[in-house]
Structure formats: structure tokens, C-alpha cells
Amino acid sequence: MTQIVRRVVVALLFLLVLNPNLLAADSSENNEPVIDVMGKVVDHDYFEIFNQKIYLPRIFLVEGGLHVYRNTQSAIESGEFQMVDGTMIRADGATVSIDFSITSHLLFVWFGMILTLLITFWASFKYKKGAGADTEPKGTGQNLFEVFFVFIRDDIAKEYIADNKHTKFVSYLFSVFMAISFMNLFGLLPWGASATADLTVTATLATITFFVTQFNGSKDHWEHVFMFPGVHPLMRIILTPVEILGLFTKPFALAVRLFANMLSGKIMIVCILGLIFIFTEIFGPMIGVGSSIIWVALTAALYILKAFIGLLQAYIFTLLSAVFIGMAVEEHHHHDHESSVAMTKDVQI
């Protein structure tokens, strides 16, 4: 059985080598750019599967009224919207307040959320029935779930959120870890796209972390932002703006880190596969076909690296969220410390 699987995989790998060459031969006939790197990375208004494009609905909010169309084409055909430089504007000059259109990246965000929900509901159903709670966990799925969950709870939440306050945040941290992992790894599937290679998605995630952090901030957290105990009062003029800025730069860095990591991985894969096209263009088809073995092998290695980076970035996002939440909820014990110092002095006297 494994022999057959192995042979099928090897045959598919050879097909992978052949397929880009056919595409390269196609694209060299008409005068298009050799490879469209950014087109592979940006958001689209269609969902592509098995080389079939399924166009997604467009929804616009124009001055209080909701306009819903089946796809971009029907929105243009209705005469109310025009396409200018890739964005949709109203034909009669009214401004589009919010573009609620469903795009390919949004679809992958939903897939990630649905998978996370399904897995957690399935696991909670199993634990309610008693498997895992009273007995040992059964099966690969439940064991794997428990490994991830215990890792998030013990190594991230408990470690960085002090004073046993972590129980409130474990659910958020776990769901954000699972959702980001799925969103990152969807980019490795054929016709898939990693939704986290879009700044809007990561910014939304970072905004949620920002609100969770600020709403759970302790008195000491706000005291350290505005009052600075033990610092000369005039220093507040400099330090307060810096601290207030610091509140916003933390989630901003969180968003940009995840976005840039996923985007760079995607661009690198497209560029290295694109070297086949470029070599075909410069040295002719024979060298292009011959060198494609190297580029496909390199891409396979990059894919493994990208799978690792996808999990690592989900881990780092969760870890830093936990660190920021931990910094905000922490309660300092200045007075206890001072009184204990005073007590030891008394004893010495």
C-alpha cells in the first residue's frame, strides 16, 4: 500500500515539473509580463478551485443604502458602479461608505474560523461525554488536541499571565492560535491563499488583542501609563505621550510582523517558481525545462519551511498577546515590598 502511495507521489512530483513549463510556453506567446508576482498575492473578487473561478458577491454600503450584487460583472452591468483602477466607484459620483464585498481572503478567514469552531466543539462534546475527563484521552485527534491545548495553557498563558488570572484568557489565546495556524497553512494548499498575508486580516486580529488587553488592564497598568510612581512629576510631560504611543505600537507591531512574514514567504515561493519562466525567456525552453528540477526542489524545501514558519508565527502572535495581556493585568506589590523592607530594618534595630 505504502509502495503505491509513494509511486503516485513521485509521479505527481514529475507532473509538477512539467506543468509550469507548459504555462511558460503559453505565456511567452502573448506579450504579457513573464510572471505576475503581486497578482498571486493580493486579494481577489473570486474563489478559484480546479482552475474554475467562482465570482463572489459584492456588497456596498452607499449613503445608508445597501447594494448587493451577485458578482463584480453584474454590479458593472447594472450601471450603478464603475471599475476604476481596480476599485469600484459609483457611476453617479456618490461615495461608497463601506465595501462589504466578500473576497477570497475573507473566505479563507471564515474557513479558518469554522475549522477552529468545529474542532473545539467536537473536543468539548467528547470531554462532556467523559472521554479524557474521567479516563485517558482516546484516539489521535483528541490526543493532538490535548497536546496543543495544554501547550497554550501551561507554556503560554500560565507562564506569562501572573497571579492565576490566566483562566479568563486561555480560550482567547487558544482560538487565536488555532485560527491563525489554519489561516497560515491554507496558503500551502493548491488554489489556497493564506489570509494572514493581508494587512486587514492581521490588523483585525491585533485590534482584538488590543481591546482584550485594555479592557482587562489593572489599576497599576493605568497608573504606569499616566502617573509614574517614583518619577519626578515633570518627567510625565515626556513619558506620558511615549507610554500612550506604546499602547498602540504593540498591536501594530503584532499585525505587521504576521503580515510581513506570511507575505514574504508567499512572494519567495512565487519568485523561485518564476525563475523557470525567466530562464525560459532568457536561455530558451530547453534550459528552462532542465533547470526546473532545481527550482521545484527548492520550492518543495521552501514549502516545508513555510509550514514551520506558519506554526511559529501563530505561536509568536499568541505568545506576544499573552505577554501584553500579562503586562496589563499584573498587579504590582510596591507597598508590600516597602513594608517588608521597613520590617527588616526594625528587626535590625
Add this chain to the structure above:
Amino acid sequence: MVYLAAGFGAGIITIGAALGIGMIGKSAVESIARQPEASGDIRGAMILTAAFIEGVALFSAIVCALLALQITV
């Protein structure tokens, strides 16, 4: 000219980030060699610090990408 600036920028970012992450890796390996039983904690701290450096480096990488692609905001 813009491409030149973007290229130089990317090179300088790489120097800075490589120095920073290299120093983290050096001291992490040294401290694991001194105290192998604390390797778990050291690894966590190492990844955390490396993530901070990476974040700063990627900020500037995005600035370079915006320069090279000539996107005006």
C-alpha cells in the same frame, strides 16, 4: 534611484537584523551550554527576543517594498 534606495535599505536591514539575531543565538547557545537544564526557558526567551528584532526588521522591509513598488499612500 528609488530602486537603488530600496536595495540599499534592504541590505542594511539584513545587516542589522542578522547582527541582532546572531547575538541572541550566540548568547542563548552559550547559556544552554552552561546550564542545560534551563534550555526550555532560554529557548522561549530567545524566540521572543528574536521576534521583536524581526518585527523591527520587517517594518523597514515593508518600507523598502513600498519604495520599490512605488506605492504612494
